[in-house]
Amino acid sequence: MxxxxxxxxxxxxxxxxxxxxxxxxxxxxxxxxxxxxxxxxxxxxxxxxxxxxxxxxxxxxxxxxxxxxxxxxxxxxxxxxxxxxxxxxxxxxxxxxxxxxxxxxxxxxxxxxxxxxxxxxxxxxxxxxxxxxxLPTARDGRLAAACAAAADRLDEPRTLASLAREAGASERTLARLFRAEFGMTYPQWRTNVRVYRAMILLAGGLPVTAVAHRCGFATPSSFVDTFRRATGQTPGVYAARERAG
Structure with missing residues (x-):
């Protein structure tokens, strides 16, 4: 090596x-x-x-x-x-x-x-x-399928039940897999995915409002609040720093 x-x-x-x-x-x-x-x-x-x-x-x-x-x-x-x-x-x-x-x-x-x-x-x-x-990698095939489906369509409010049907598992089983493999619930995992994706989109120059929509936030204000709690700064400050850098 x-x-x-x-x-x-x-x-x-x-x-x-x-x-x-x-x-x-x-x-x-x-x-x-x-x-x-x-x-x-x-x-x-x-x-x-x-x-x-x-x-x-x-x-x-x-x-x-x-x-x-x-x-x-x-x-x-x-x-x-x-x-x-x-x-x-x-x-x-x-x-x-x-x-x-x-x-x-x-x-x-x-x-x-x-x-x-x-x-x-x-x-x-x-x-x-x-x-x-x-974003941890899923080991169980059903969990991996559910994660892929949710991440591919972040702008849609996918429920755990709908993901479970698509992945061929029960809702209870899928919830257990999220906790067992990732140590978090499905909503917590989805928040991580949305923040992860938002950081990339903001670095690419997409406006805050458009990023909020693409990442499935109901309103720009809810996006700002979630992003701030996850990263310690607002999307606007983060984007401005990237442009200035």
Whole structure:
């Protein structure tokens, strides 16, 4: 497996990095744009206020939404990792950690300075709260079919009962599968999907009202409230930051 690089690159909207893995842990971050990371365990989405931690050996692929500046920091597998080595996760990136990640991936950074920056990055990651906007991958075929049907038509108010009929399961069984595999109810999962999709659409320049409609929110105000609770900022602020970036 290749070494996880520490570098910064720029990518256009829609750019895709094919499925691959590294023999080191890796933190991936976009200081501008949105990145969707897909692994065998599920999908994660992050913008400038979040980074995705990918453990060594984990198969993953990336897709960028909006013009993106992509930063990757590799961590040797033999080191004591600053985040759990068992599964990918999303961590909050505050102003200090952001500047550290940008500086650490500067191609002209001297080696001794990189060593010092890495030590501080490790300290900050130990303290960074985990804030996932994630779509776990279903193992049960019935749950996978129901999730695909709901995600394909977010603008329709699909009930659990209608999804169960389409997936060939009882409503009770499907509800149990959501709790057993995802640790959440169907409405909680659907909210995650809508926020996930909204982040991508906003990064692509779609107006807030249009995003609210496409993601199945009854009103723009309900979309604003849900998005704020999930990400800590309003869709308007998020979109303006993406345009300014």
């Amino acid at each position: 290749p070494v996880a690089p520490t570098k910064a690159t720029e990518h256009g909207s829609g750019f895709h990095i094919d499925r691959h893995r590294h023999d080191q842990h890796q933190l991936v971050y976009v200081s501008r744009g949105v990145i969707a990371v897909q692994t065998e365990a599920g999908g994660w989405v992050a913008a400038a206020d979040r980074a995705v931690w990918i453990p060594a050996g984990c198969w993953h692929e990336h897709r960028f939404h909006g013009a993106s500046v992509f930063h990757t920091v590799g961590f040797a597998d033999e080191d004591d990792p600053p985040l759990p080595a068992g599964a990918p996760t999303v961590v909050a990136v505050g102003p200090l950690l952001r500047e550290l990640l940008v500086a650490c991936t500067d191609a002209d950074l001297p080696a001794d300075e990189e060593t010092r920056l890495r030590a501080v990055i490790r300290d900050r990651l130990h303290r960074a709260p985990q804030e996932p906007v994630a």
